[in-house]
Amino acid sequence: MFLFSTVYEKTRKKYKANCHSDGMGIDLGIKDFAITNREQVFGNIHKTSIIKRTEKRLKRVQRALSRKYEFQKKRGEKPATKKGSNIAKNILQIQKVHQRLARMRDAYRAWVVSVIAKIKPAFITIEKLNVQGMKKNRHLSKSISDQGFYDFKQKLRNACRKMGIELREVAMYYPSSKLCSHCGIKKVKLSLSERVFQCEHCRQSIDRDHNAAINLMQASEYVLLP
Ligand SMILES: [Zn+2]
Secondary structure: OHHHHHHOOOOHHHOOOOOOOOOEEEEEOOOEEEEEOOOOEEEOHHHOHHHHHHHHHHHHHHHHHHHHHHHHHHHOOOOOOOOOOHHHHHHHHHHHHHHHHHHHHHHHHHHHHHHHHHHOOOEEEEEOOOHHHHHOOHHHHHHHHHHOHHHHHHHHHHHHHHHOOEEEEEOOOOOOOOEOOOOOOEOOOOOOOOOEEEOOOOOOEEEHHHHHHHHHHHOOOOEEOO
């Protein structure tokens, strides 16, 4: 699909083919979908114009439908959802756009997994995500469910099984963002707005998510996912 290259553009030049024997840490997020310790950045597909356009279209057909229902109510008619009615056509339209969005999201996740699996790292470490807890944040709820982390993990698991890659998962409380990936000192305070991790101890300055991905790779406490 053509849109993948636009989400993935930051990655290619940093791609190193000579570290197949090393492990890999993957940090999942909202701003970018996935960041690996090798500075591969898989962007958030929802920031691409094609998804934005499709979501706009969904809103438009949804509005059209609710408008029709309202008019019907005003006229005091019974709801007509039989075949051939405009309302039935509208419902079908909405279903189609929903399907299209779901397919694009799904294909993107599958594609990210295939790119990662092709590198054949010795192991992959991911974080156990507290998706339910994250969803409690009303503002993030939609973007989190759109990302489909659970499905991504499932796909990654299948790919790892097939390729013989060890899949590790670190606990929810592992401070992957707060640790300095260079000297291992833990920061006491790290606000979400700090996009660059700056270590006061060793003076390392590194992208926040990249730092987290390296920490995940270096984690020594984990469970193996079968
Ligand atoms: Zn440091």
